[in-house]
Amino acid sequence: MKADIAGRFKIETLPQYFLQYVKRNFPGFAERLRIKDAKQPIQKQSPDYFSYDLSIFDSKGLNWLVSGKLGQLEDVRMQGYFSGPKDSLTLDLEVPHLQYDNIDLANILVLFSGQREVGNLNIIVDSTYLNGKHFLPTLTMMNQIDGDTLSFGINYLESSFGILDKLNLNGSLFLVDSSRYEISFKQSDLVILNDIWQINENNHITFGKKYFDTKNFLLVHQDRRVILEKIGENGVQLGLFNFDFHFIDNYWDYDQLDFNGKFNAKINIGKVFDFSQIQANITADSFFINNDYYCALTLNAVAPNLKGKLESKLVIKKILRCSLLRLPITWPTSKPCAPIELLQNCWLSILTSALISKVIP
Numbered sequence: 001m002k003a004d005i006a007g008r009f010k011i012e013t014l015p016q017y018f019l020q021y022v023k024r025n026f027p028g029f030a031e032r033l034r035i036k037d038a039k040q041p042i043q044k045q046s047p048d049y050f051s052y053d054l055s056i057f058d059s060k061g062l063n064w065l066v067s068g069k070l071g072q073l074e075d076v077r078m079q080g081y082f083s084g085p086k087d088s089l090t091l092d093l094e095v096p097h098l099q100y101d102n103i104d105l106a107n108i109l110v111l112f113s114g115q116r117e118v119g120n121l122n123i124i125v126d127s128t129y130l131n132g133k134h135f136l137p138t139l140t141m142m143n144q145i146d147g148d149t150l151s152f153g154i155n156y157l158e159s160s161f162g163i164l165d166k167l168n169l170n171g172s173l174f175l176v177d178s179s180r181y182e183i184s185f186k187q188s189d190l191v192i193l194n195d196i197w198q199i200n201e202n203n204h205i206t207f208g209k210k211y212f213d214t215k216n217f218l219l220v221h222q223d224r225r226v227i228l229e230k231i232g233e234n235g236v237q238l239g240l241f242n243f244d245f246h247f248i249d250n251y252w253d254y255d256q257l258d259f260n261g262k263f264n265a266k267i268n269i270g271k272v273f274d275f276s277q278i279q280a281n282i283t284a285d286s287f288f289i290n291n292d293y294y295c296a297l298t299l300n301a302v303a304p305n306l307k308g309k310l311e312s313k314l315v316i317k318k319i320l321r322c323s324l325l326r327l328p329i330t331w332p333t334s335k336p337c338a339p340i341e342l343l344q345n346c347w348l349s350i351l352t353s354a355l356i357s358k359v360i361p
Contacts, residue, residue, distance in 0.1 A: 007050025016042055017082050021089050025117040028148035028175035046084030053079040071099030088115040104129035119145045148175040180208030197221045210234065212272050236272045240265040260288040276305040287316065
């Protein structure tokens with residue numbers, strides 16, 4: 001480790017210059033970060049000032065004192081300037097690689113510049129990897145902090161997740177009280193399935209310890225809608241309306257099969273904090289494979305949680321003979337059930353059912 005500090009300061013209270021700046025100017029966030037009052041508080045307009053340049057060449061296992069899941073830190077550099085008379089702070093942080101559990105972040109840059117209760121916090125992550133696979137390209141987060149309110153902008157171009165190929169999301173985070181946060185999203189271009197969606201105004205999501213609520217959360221693109229609503233005490237329902245099965249062809253490149261038909265879906269999470277009591281219902285009045293009409297489709301699925309067994313019932317009524325098929329679907333308990341994998345598993349079952357229905361007498 002190497003440290004260069006120049007200016008007027010007290011070496012024994014050096015960390016407190018940073019902590020007390022946050023405590024004075026952003027008290028709500030300081031409380032969330034559990035920053036305590038100093039035994040000898042630094043005055044708001046302290047005469048002290050200094051520049052700093054710190055480098056960590058190798059953490060040599062000290063990172064594990066923070067968390068056993070935190071990877072080794074190498075070639076980390078932090079530099080900036082503190083001014084007591086102006087009550088200002090700047091910070092430039094460069095981290096070439098950061099690993100936490102199964103998440104890897106490459107080339108992280110954190111820039112902060114603040115004077116009194118107003119500050120700008122910008123974060124850039126060059127690449128994000130999940131379980132060793134590339135997940136997100138360059139992710140940019142531009143934030144402005146004004147007291148206990150954070151206005152944010154999040155942007156990336158594409159992802160391996162598929163559904164959220166592009167993101168340009170703006171909003172604000174407000175500290176409601178000592179235990180709750182409120183997020184509201186501004187009108188911005190949000191790309192889902194390669195289409196630009198509009199976010200309803202006056203929306204908000206409020207959450208805290210064992211508390212969740214949402215209001216006016218609505219995404220609209222032409223006749224399609226995405227609605228997020230609270231159900232029960234701490235549950236949430238995600239509704240998808242007027243979507244088309246054709247979107248499967250965008251993510252499954254198989255020329256011999258073409259899916260069509262409008263559908264509605266409702267996904268309920270009874271306990272949002274531990275992601276348990278999951279239920280899903282998909283209905284379609286008309287379902288087509290290669291322009292063949294298969295009448296109505298209904299899929300009901302339940303799971304105790306993302307790691308539990310998925311059990312579902314699929315019903316497809318074939319035109320003319322109206323053959324009825326119910327196919328149970330199970331998900332192995334040894335493997336966590338990611339939402340996108342769950343969806344792919346359901347589509348495979350739909351395809352299997354459709355093919356079997358052709359031979360039902």
